[in-house]
Each structure stands twice: as structure tokens, then as C-alpha cells.
Amino acid sequence: MKRQPSTRIVIADDHPLFRGALRQAVSTALEGADVSEVGSLEALTEALDTGGDADLVLLDLTMPGVQGFSGLLFLRADHPEVPVIVVSANDEPSVIRRCIEFGALGFLPKTADVAQMGEAIRAVLEGSVWTPPGIDLNAPVDAETATMVRNLSSLTPQQVRVLMMLSEGLLNKQIAYELGVSEATVKAHVSAILTKLDVDSRTQAVIAAAKIAGTAWATTGASATL
Amino acid sequence: MKRQPSTRIVIADDHPLFRGALRQAVSTALEGADVSEVGSLEALTEALDTGGDADLVLLDLTMPGVQGFSGLLFLRADHPEVPVIVVSANDEPSVIRRCIEFGALGFLPKTADVAQMGEAIRAVLEGSVWTPPGIDLNAPVDAETATMVRNLSSLTPQQVRVLMMLSEGLLNKQIAYELGVSEATVKAHVSAILTKLDVDSRTQAVIAAAKIAGTAWATTGASATL
DNA sequence: GCCCAGTTTCGCCGTTTGTCGGATTTGCTC
DNA sequence: GAGCAAATCCGACAAACGGCGAAACTGGGC
Numbered sequence: 001m002k003r004q005p006s007t008r009i010v011i012a013d014d015h016p017l018f019r020g021a022l023r024q025a026v027s028t029a030l031e032g033a034d035v036s037e038v039g040s041l042e043a044l045t046e047a048l049d050t051g052g053d054a055d056l057v058l059l060d061l062t063m064p065g066v067q068g069f070s071g072l073l074f075l076r077a078d079h080p081e082v083p084v085i086v087v088s089a090n091d092e093p094s095v096i097r098r099c100i101e102f103g104a105l106g107f108l109p110k111t112a113d114v115a116q117m118g119e120a121i122r123a124v125l126e127g128s129v130w131t132p133p134g135i136d137l138n139a140p141v142d143a144e145t146a147t148m149v150r151n152l153s154s155l156t157p158q159q160v161r162v163l164m165m166l167s168e169g170l171l172n173k174q175i176a177y178e179l180g181v182s183e184a185t186v187k188a189h190v191s192a193i194l195t196k197l198d199v200d201s202r203t204q205a206v207i208a209a210a211k212i213a214g215t216a217w218a219t220t221g222a223s224a225t226l
Numbered sequence: 227m228k229r230q231p232s233t234r235i236v237i238a239d240d241h242p243l244f245r246g247a248l249r250q251a252v253s254t255a256l257e258g259a260d261v262s263e264v265g266s267l268e269a270l271t272e273a274l275d276t277g278g279d280a281d282l283v284l285l286d287l288t289m290p291g292v293q294g295f296s297g298l299l300f301l302r303a304d305h306p307e308v309p310v311i312v313v314s315a316n317d318e319p320s321v322i323r324r325c326i327e328f329g330a331l332g333f334l335p336k337t338a339d340v341a342q343m344g345e346a347i348r349a350v351l352e353g354s355v356w357t358p359p360g361i362d363l364n365a366p367v368d369a370e371t372a373t374m375v376r377n378l379s380s381l382t383p384q385q386v387r388v389l390m391m392l393s394e395g396l397l398n399k400q401i402a403y404e405l406g407v408s409e410a411t412v413k414a415h416v417s418a419i420l421t422k423l424d425v426d427s428r429t430q431a432v433i434a435a436a437k438i439a440g441t442a443w444a445t446t447g448a449s450a451t452l
Numbered sequence: 453g454c455c456c457a458g459t460t461t462c463g464c465c466g467t468t469t470g471t472c473g474g475a476t477t478t479g480c481t482c
Numbered sequence: 483g484a485g486c487a488a489a490t491c492c493g494a495c496a497a498a499c500g501g502c503g504a505a506a507c508t509g510g511g512c
Contacts, residue, residue: 156458169430171498185460191500201468202499203429204395210436382488398469411490417470427498428469 007125008034012044013060013087018110022058022087022117029118030125040064041071045078053082056125058108061088061099069102069213070164076103077157083124096135101149106130148212151197159196162189167206233351234260238270239286239313244336248284248313248343255344256351266290267297271304279308282351284334287314287325295328295439296390302329303383309350322361327375332356374438377423385422388415393432 009026013019019037026035038044041063048054063071072086085106086099096107106124108117109132116132123130131137155163158179165175172190176183190202199205235252239245245263252261264270267289274280289297298312311332312325322333332350334343335358342358349356357363381389384405391401398416402409416428425431 158459166429167433169425169427169433171427172500173498181459182461184462187500188460191502194500199395200500201395201397203392203432206429206432207393207395207436210433384489397467407489408491410492413470414490417472420470426470 006032006034007056008054009036009056009058009121010044010047010054011035011037011058012039012041012063013037013058014039014063015060018060025114025117026058026121028114029121041074044075048079048082053079055083056121057082057084058087059084059104061086061090061095069098070167072099072102072104073152073213074157074160074164076153077155077160085120085124085130091132093135093139096131097137097139097141098149100129100131100137101141102153107132107135145212148197148208152209152212154196155193159189159193162186163193163205163209166190166193166202167209169206232258232260233282234280235262235282235284235347236270236273236280237261237263237284238265238267238289239263239284240265240289241286244286251340251343252284252347254340255347267300270301274305274308279305281309282347283308283310284313285310285330287312287316287321295324296393298325298328298330299378299439300383300386300390302379303381303386311346311350311356317358319361319365322357323363323365323367324375326355326357326363327367328379333358333361371438374423374434378435378438380422381419385415385419388412389419389431389435392416392419392428393435395432 007030009030011019011022011026013022016039019039023035023037026033036047038047044057044059048057057075059072059075061069061071072084075082075084080103083106084104085108086104087108087110088095088099089110091107091109091111099107106120106129108120108130112120112132120130129137161179162175165178170178172183172186176186179186190205193205194200194202197205197208199208233256235256237245237248237252239248242265245265249261249263252259262273264273270283270285274283283301285298285301287295287297298310301308301310306329309332310330311334312330313334313336314321314325315336317333317335317337325333332346332355334346334356338346338358346356355363387405388401391404396404398409398412402412405412416431419431420426420428423431423434425434
């Protein structure tokens with residue numbers, strides 16, 4: 001599919017101010033781009049569902065209702081074909097590598113200047129992967145983590161949703177209600193998840209997901225508030 | 227109980243080299259002290275069980291088989307009366323405060339010099355609390371976290387053990403075998419834990435424990451290896 | 453058109469989980 | 483000794499969980 005003159009870009013960040021700054025940078029780098037902004041993951045998926053797939057999504061890792069990599073994971077599962085650049089204040093190499101492992105095509109530190117943003121956006125739109133200089137994407141990864149990342153990536157969109165709800169401690173019945181399906185369906189998904197993650201119980205699945213998908217949770221999240 | 231001339235001090239750290247350095251500092255600060263070293267939590271509890279309660283334990287937060295604050299929590303649950311100084315390379319204020327909240331009487335950064343170590347040890351032996359300068363122990367803490375910390379602290383020793391095993395994804399039956407008790411007992415403990423933590427299922431208990439007790443788990447543990 | 457993967461549903465079955473009430477022992481404190 | 487909390491155990495029960503086989507529907511790719 002040939003790209004239309006108006007490239008469609010969606011900015012997903014819960015901070016309106018930073019959304020504005022990003023929009024500014026995008027407009028400068030890409031004249032005539034169709035830029036829209038959303039402040040939550042729900043709004044993002046809705047925008048992608050209704051407006052058709054975008055050419056690029058700029059995704060903040062920490063948004064309301066999403067912690068750690070689960071937002072990226074969720075987006076990747078729901079719209080595998082949409083290119084994603086992760087935008088985050090946390091620019092540790094391990095985080096950047098994890099983002100790329102989970103299918104992001106680029107990583108933009110929030111400290112990046114406009115020139116870098118433009119560079120990253122253009123690179124990703126052209127189909128290549130962009131990360132800040134000095135990041136070795138081929139650094140050795142501990143084997144156990146690598147297999148778990150593969151396992152997580154093999155989950156279908158709905159299974160990712162279910163896993164995220166498992167991680168909130170919901171019962172099958174509650175998940176069924178939330179998703180608007182029967183409990184039998186949820187059980188089927190849970191069984192599939194357990195098989196794919198190679199664990200025996202929902203609790204172990206939650207533990208595994210917490211280990212890998214990050215869940216900045218308390219460890220980093222609390223240290224920010226404390 | 228009056229303190230005998232020979233003060234009994236146990237150093238718990240998995241790094242032999244640093245154990246030696248600590249022993250050196252302790253000996254300098256406290257002549258004639260009875261200093262013993264252990265390299266794991268099991269060895270520590272065994273030392274405390276057989277040799278009688280020590281006058282002071284210097285505890286490293288990261289030891290084999292223990293992550294995050296669970297080691298401290300476990301020790302506090304098993305030997306509430308033994309004074310503990312946490313020794314850690316991680317000297318973030320939030321970590322230090324959390325240690326004190328969980329009942330440690332002191333916090334010693336691994337970067338501390340011998341003079342500071344002696345100061346800390348003497349202060350704690352005299353019954354006061356010692357932290358590095360510039361740490362405000364009364365800093366406002368987010369309410370939700372505070373209640374969870376209280377809840378966790380209210381667990382009995384055995385309940386802490388059970389909660390730690392829940393966090394490993396073990397079944398009631400497996401926990402029963404590990405602890406050498408019946409499954410009925412484990413169920414009783416689990417029920418008590420659920421009540422105290424104010425949650426409805428074991429999975430939610432694990433999530434709550436992971437949030438609060440730190441579980442350096444992947445977030446810090448992986449970033450160290452990656 | 454066919455096929456495939458994902459999603460959805462069902463029923464059956466055994467296991468696990470969690471609650472409730474009651475019970476005993478231990479050890480500590482008053 | 484009385485009182486108390488912790489830990490241990492029991493039986494019974496309802497709910498939740500998880501596996502198995504089977505079936506149907508969907509959307510996209512060949």
C-alpha cells in the first residue's frame with residue numbers, strides 16, 4: 001500500500017504539555033502530516049480502530065491504566081502492523097532493548113531534541129529501526145529472559161488482554177464480564193496462556209508476566225513518589 | 227537483660243570479600259565482639275536458632291534465594307527482637323525508609339567508611355535508629371503503600387513464609403510439604419493472609435506483596451544483568 | 453473457493469482454593 | 483493458674499480453576 005501524501009501519526013501520552021511538544025516536533029519534521037493526540041491506551045486503540053491503521057504511533061510507556069511494557073505489548077498484539085516509536089523518560093539501555101524486543105521500531109528519550117525526533121521519525125517511516133546512539137541491540141541477553149520474551153510475544157491480542165487482567169487479580173468470571181464473553185472462553189484463553197508461558201497456574205503466569213513485562217509497579221513507580 | 231562483655235554480631239552477606247571488610251570494621255569499632263559470618267538467609271536463621279539470639283545482625287538486602295525486602299521481612303518475622311542494620315549498595319532514600327518501616331534499626335550504605343560503620347553500630351546497640359545523614363524518616367508516604375506496609379508487618383512468621391511461597395507460585399499442597407505441615411494448616415494460613423492483606427485471592431496477595439515487598443525481581447535484578 | 457488461526461462456546465471431570473466451625477497444643481504474659 | 487495469640491489439625495462445603503474433546507464462526511491469505 002503506497003503512503004498517501006498525508007502521513008497519519010498518533011501521539012499517545014497522558015501529559016498534554018508533552019503531547020504538544022511532540023506534535024510541534026512532528027510537524028516540523030514532517031510537513032502536512034495528519035497528527036492526532038490521545039491521552040490513554042483506550043483512546044489510542046479506539047483511534048486506531050475507527051480511523052484505520054496509522055502510519056506511526058508515538059507511545060509513552062507510562063500512561064494511566066498501564067504500567068511497564070504492557071501498553072506496548074497490548075498495542076503490538078492489537079495492531080501488529082502499526083509502526084511504534086516508544087517515547088519514555090527512562091532511557092536505560094535495558095529498557096530500550098526490551099522495547100525493541102517487544103516490537104517497537106524506535107525509542108526516543110524524552111530528553112531528545114527536535115532534530116533527533118525528526119531523525120527517528122523519518123528513519124522509522126522508512127522502515128528502519130532507530131535508537132539513541134550508543135545502544136547495542138545485540139548485547140547478550142540472559143537466556144531465560146529471552147525465552148520468556150518470545151513466549152509473551154507469541155500471545156494473541158485477546159490473550160494479552162486476559163493476561164493483563166490476570167495480573168490485576170481478577171477472577172475468570174470478572175474477566176468474562178469485562179470482555180463481554182462467557183467464562184468458558186476466558187478459561188480457554190487462560191489455558192492457552194498457561195501453555196504458551198509454560199507455567200501451571202494463573203498465579204505463576206502473573207509472576208512470569210511481572211518479571212518480564214516489567215510492571216515498573218512499585219519499584220520504580222514508588223521511588224518516584226517517595 | 228544486661229549485655230555481656232562479648233557482644234554477639236552476625237554478618238549476613240553473600241559476598242565473602244565484603245563480609246571480611248565488614249568484620250574488619252566491626253572489630254575496629256567494637257573490641258572483643260563475637261563476630262560470625264553467614265552467606266545465606268538459611269545460614270543466618272540457623273545461626274540465630276542454634277547460637278541464641280544475637281545482639282546485632284548486619285543484613286545485606288540481596289542474598290541468594292532472597293530478593294527485595296523479603297529477607298528483612300522474613301528475619302523480622304522470625305526474630306523480632308534481634309536488632310538489624312541493613313547493609314545495601316542501593317542507597318535510595320525510598321529504600322532506606324522502607325527498611326526502617328519494616329523494622330530495621332539502621333541502614334548502612336556500602337559506600338560508608340569505617341567511621342560511619344562504627345557510629346551506626348554503636349548507635350543501634352544503644353537502642354537508637356541510625357541512617358545516613360540527610361534522610362528524612364518522616365517524609366510523607368503515600369497512604370495506600372503505608373497501609374500495605376502495616377498489613378505486611380502484621381503477618382506472623384509462618385504467614386510470611388507462606389506468603390513468600392505463594393509468591394513463587396506454589397500450590398497449597400507443595401507449601402504444606404515444604405513446611406512439613408498439613409494442607410489444612412496451609413489453607414488456614416492463606417486465609418489469614420488474605421484477611422490481613424485485605425484481598426480475595428492468592429493471586430491478589432502475590433500482586434500486593436510484589437508491589438510492596440519490592441521484589442527487586444526483574445526490574446532491578448535484570449537491569450543489573452542486562 | 454479453501455484453509456488457517458484466532459475467537460467463541462459447550463459439557464464433563466477432577467483438582468484446587470477458600471471458608472466455616474471446631475479442636476488441640478505451645479508458649480507467653482498477667 | 484487464667485488468659486491469650488500462634489500454630490497445628492480436622493471435616494465438610496461451595497466456588498473457582500484447569501484440562502479435554504468438540505464444535506462453530508470469523509477474517510485474511512493462497
